[in-house]
Amino acid sequence: MEKDYRKDISEIRSMMERSSRFISLSGLSGVMAGFYALIAAFIAFRIAYTFETIEYQDVLIRNVRGKKFELVLIALSTLALATVTGAILTKKKARKHDMPSWDNNAKKLVINLLIPLLAGGVIVVIFYQYGLIRLIAPMTLVFYGLGLINASHYTYRDIRLLGISEVLLGLLACIFTGYGLLFWSIGFGLLHIIYGAAMYFKYER
Amino acid sequence: MKDFLQSLNKAFDNRIRLGIMSALMANESMDFKTLKSLLDITDGNLASHIKALEKEEFIEVQKSFIGRKPHTSYKATKAGSTAFQEHINALEQLINHQLKQ
Numbered sequence: 001m002e003k004d005y006r007k008d009i010s011e012i013r014s015m016m017e018r019s020s021r022f023i024s025l026s027g028l029s030g031v032m033a034g035f036y037a038l039i040a041a042f043i044a045f046r047i048a049y050t051f052e053t054i055e056y057q058d059v060l061i062r063n064v065r066g067k068k069f070e071l072v073l074i075a076l077s078t079l080a081l082a083t084v085t086g087a088i089l090t091k092k093k094a095r096k097h098d099m100p101s102w103d104n105n106a107k108k109l110v111i112n113l114l115i116p117l118l119a120g121g122v123i124v125v126i127f128y129q130y131g132l133i134r135l136i137a138p139m140t141l142v143f144y145g146l147g148l149i150n151a152s153h154y155t156y157r158d159i160r161l162l163g164i165s166e167v168l169l170g171l172l173a174c175i176f177t178g179y180g181l182l183f184w185s186i187g188f189g190l191l192h193i194i195y196g197a198a199m200y201f202k203y204e205r
Numbered sequence: 206m207k208d209f210l211q212s213l214n215k216a217f218d219n220r221i222r223l224g225i226m227s228a229l230m231a232n233e234s235m236d237f238k239t240l241k242s243l244l245d246i247t248d249g250n251l252a253s254h255i256k257a258l259e260k261e262e263f264i265e266v267q268k269s270f271i272g273r274k275p276h277t278s279y280k281a282t283k284a285g286s287t288a289f290q291e292h293i294n295a296l297e298q299l300i301n302h303q304l305k306q
Contacts, residue, residue: 005296005303011220012293015227019235019243099242104232 022105022155024094029086030196037188040078105154113151137180141170141187162195212295229281236278
């Protein structure tokens with residue numbers, strides 16, 4: 001009768017926790033996404049900015065409008081590259097631990113991330129139509145953060161903190177408009193690298 | 206002390222069965238493969254524990270098709286959920302009792 005029932009409790013807790021979250025998500029994919037974002041930001045900076053114009057919104061806005069196809073192309077290729085890298089690294093991690101790389105929790109994760117993200121995408125297009133270009137970068141950060149917070153229920157809790165950081169950064173960017181690219185580099189570049197590395201060392205080492 | 210022990214459910218005495226039930230309480234349903242990788246046990250081992258829980262009518266099998274592939278998943282029954290809740294309550298009381306001693 002000297003069985004330790006506390007072990008039973010910890011087994012229940014661990015199973016409930018692990019079975020309802022997608023834990024094959026690789027931290028390294030965050031680090032890689034961060035590096036891609038920094039490279040993309042640098043290219044975008046070379047295309048649309050010059051050092052004289054960083055303070056002068058009108059020139060900057062004209063530049064962004066003029067180079068919109070190049071800029072959208074850079075953004076989409078960065079997104080595609082980050083997504084593919086993330087999928088490959090996650091699949092690799094799943095195989096290593098003999099876990100499914102695509103299950104119900106992964107599905108819920110993606111859907112919950114996409115809902116705020118798509119809403120944000122539509123708003124950004126509308127803002128562009130109205131000429132509110134200076135609010136586009138801040139809005140992407142805010143909605144990306146909301147997406148992460150929404151998705152964090154189905155994976156590591158750390159993602160929630162990353163989401164909150166992105167939202168705060170986005171709101172800050174709303175106040176200091178004109179530094180969109182800088183805030184973008186911090187949000188999509190630096191924060192991804194920091195959180196990705198932290199998660200890698202926490203769960204994969 | 207004795208009362209607490211009696212209200213513990215024999216079906217959940219085994220840690221794997223406890224694990225299966227915990228996973229099915231946290232999720233609407235789960236398939237064989239996912240349960241297997243979560244518990245890190247063999248097919249035969251998992252199948253026998255599932256059968257035991259099925260016999261108690263604590264879980265039920267749901268067979269469906271994904272495309273043309275048959276897909277088997279498991280779900281906790283109402284009786285299973287109640288039994289599990291009672292088991293946890295008993296565990297809680299037991300631990301409180303152990304701590305007092």
